[in-house]
Amino acid sequence: MDVGDVVTAQLLVSPYDASTTATLTVTAPDGTTSTPVASTVDGGQTWTAPLTYTAAGIWLLHWTVTGTGASVENEQIAVAPTPDAGPAERVYATTTDLANYLQAAPPLNAGLLLRDAARMLEQRVLRLCHYDVDTTGMPTDPDVTAAIGRAVCAQAAWWDEVGDHTGAAGAGYGNVSIGSVSLGRTTGSASSSASGQDSAARQIAPQVWDALRAPHLHGLLVVGGVTVP
Numbered sequence: 001m002d003v004g005d006v007v008t009a010q011l012l013v014s015p016y017d018a019s020t021t022a023t024l025t026v027t028a029p030d031g032t033t034s035t036p037v038a039s040t041v042d043g044g045q046t047w048t049a050p051l052t053y054t055a056a057g058i059w060l061l062h063w064t065v066t067g068t069g070a071s072v073e074n075e076q077i078a079v080a081p082t083p084d085a086g087p088a089e090r091v092y093a094t095t096t097d098l099a100n101y102l103q104a105a106p107p108l109n110a111g112l113l114l115r116d117a118a119r120m121l122e123q124r125v126l127r128l129c130h131y132d133v134d135t136t137g138m139p140t141d142p143d144v145t146a147a148i149g150r151a152v153c154a155q156a157a158w159w160d161e162v163g164d165h166t167g168a169a170g171a172g173y174g175n176v177s178i179g180s181v182s183l184g185r186t187t188g189s190a191s192s193s194a195s196g197q198d199s200a201a202r203q204i205a206p207q208v209w210d211a212l213r214a215p216h217l218h219g220l221l222v223v224g225g226v227t228v229p
Contacts, residue, residue: 001079003056009036011047011063011073019067020044029057029079044068056081083111090137091118093149093156101153107160116165117155124204125151129212130222141220150211158205167201 001007013020024038024047036049044067053059056079063073093101095110107113126148132140139145159165212223 001053001077003053003079003082005079006050006052009049009051009061011038011065013045013047013065013069013071015069016044017068018044020065020069021067022047022063022065024049025062025064026051027060027062029055029059038063053077053079055079083108089115089118090122091115091152092138092145093118093152097149098153098156101150102157102160110156113156113159113165114152117152117159121148121151121155121204121208125208125212125223128224131220143216144221147211147214147217147221151208154205154207154211158203158207159201162200164199164201167199 009024009026011022011024013022020040021044022038022040024036026034026036028034036051038047038049040047047063051061059077059079061075061077063075065071065073091114093114095106095114098106098110098114131144134140139148156165209223212221
């Protein structure tokens with residue numbers, strides 16, 4: 001299911017007769033409830049109610065049947081958000097920028113990759129940089145804006161290449177022994193291996209530094225406390 005889907009919730013009751021009545025209570029992901037009008041056209045066996053999924057998340061459909069066939073039925077429905085919908089964040093690059101950077105069609109999860117790339121670079125790189133920003137935290141110089149956009153695209157492209165942007169592929173065991181069999185990782189600590197912190201997904205793409213250290217950024221961008229040469 002997707003946000004905006006208009007559906008007809010349905011319940012089949014057995015046994016049933018003229019005394020059978022069904023009501024539906026819907027709990028939205030934010031905890032608010034509603035009671036769509038439930039009706040039957042076959043004497044009480046099939047009950048339907050109109051429903052619109054207005055938000056992403058888990059919806060709970062709670063049917064209560066009274067009279068013949070009295071029972072309670074619960075159903076959970078997972079609703080997906082509109083692609084690329086989410087809280088406003090500084091992204092620095094669009095999917096068009098990524099397509100131009102790749103010189104190819106971007107992956108379908110390009111919006112997610114760009115958001116996550118921006119978030120990681122803000123935490124690991126950009127917070128250590130110095131450049132002029134506006135009241136929203138976005139760079140004001142067009143050359144710096146373009147450079148950071150290229151850096152974000154470079155990180156997203158790196159993740160697309162390695163096939164992992166969360167670090168899950170690098171998570172697992174540190175050192176484990178089972179009988180005479182010993183399994184381990186030779187790089188990084190056991191804790192970082194287990195958490196995925198030493199995976200390729202948690203590395204800064206080399207092209208990020210190429211973008212941020214471009215010569216034309218001299219005097220406009222300071223990386224790690226050192227002015228771009």
